[in-house]
């Protein structure tokens with residue numbers, strides 16, 4: 001396999017730079033969540049890639065299957081239509097870029113713009129997808145579970161324990177929305193700034209198990225806590241059961257501690273593992289295009 005950096009790019013450097021610039025320009029949005037669409041773009045890049053199965057070599061970001069109900073309608077992807085709609089004008093303006101490339105690139109641009117590390121991104125994903133290739137539902141993690149489930153999901157993609165913890169640090173960004181996942185609130189007090197705060201708070205704060213919404217309406221229990229300067233009326237910070245499980249596991253916990261102490265190490269490891277995530281299932285030929293059997297942008301129903 002030739003390293004993607006050695007392959008011919010289907011786009012010029014100027015084209016990619018123009019898309020990056022346009023993504024940067026739409027990140028700030030005072031009407032959306034905490035003032036940035038960056039976090040939901042990062043989640044789009046992750047969910048488009050996180051369906052990968054290393055054994056069957058199915059799933060992954062190639063194909064941009066989330067455009068179709070079979071993958072896009074997966075309850076695990078609730079809310080990501082907002083991210084796709086935000087990117088649509090950029091796709092219209094730069095129609096040469098595939099959705100699969102645009103979604104992964106937007107995530108990388110958002111992380112950097114929010115103060116995170118530079119992540120290597122390679123082009124060449126196509127938008128060809130067929131029924132046989134859309135991954136089955138249930139491949140993305142379920143936040144109500146714990147460390148055994150995290151291992152099953154991320155080992156399937158080919159990640160190890162250290163990589164699982166590093167990837168989880170993305171929860172420095174954004175928030176949970178009751179109507180999307182049944183969980184509510186941000187993990188950190190500055191959810192549009194990428195840092196290692198998530199790991200620090202995971203260790204330092206006294207987390208309390210709570211139902212914020214009504215169980216009957218689909219709300220899950222979660223962990224909540226407040227910083228010393230926060231009032232009772234302030235929205236609390238939160239951790240998912242899966243987040244907390246990282247501190248309850250002998251193999252995960254040392255990495256949580258390392259990343260809490262050393263932001264540079266976290267940034268370096270996060271950049272490597274996010275770069276690996278968005279490459280899952282993308283095998284390019286010498287032309288630089290990912291392998292596929294049909295025309296880009298076409299959906300074949302079996």
Ligand code: CCH
Pocket residue numbers: 039040042043046079141142143144150167168170171173174175176177178180181182183240242274
């Ligand atoms: Fe996550 N994530 N995620 N997550 N996630 C949610 C939101 C974000 C899990 C569950 C949830 C990763 C791993 C996991 C982001 C990035 C990553 C939500 C709230 C749930 C639930 C959704 C909502 O209500 O809108 C679980 C379980 C795992 C298991 O490991 C990984 C890996 C990444 C990226 C590397 C980001 C960013 C968000 C915020 C999205 C937003 O809209 O603000």
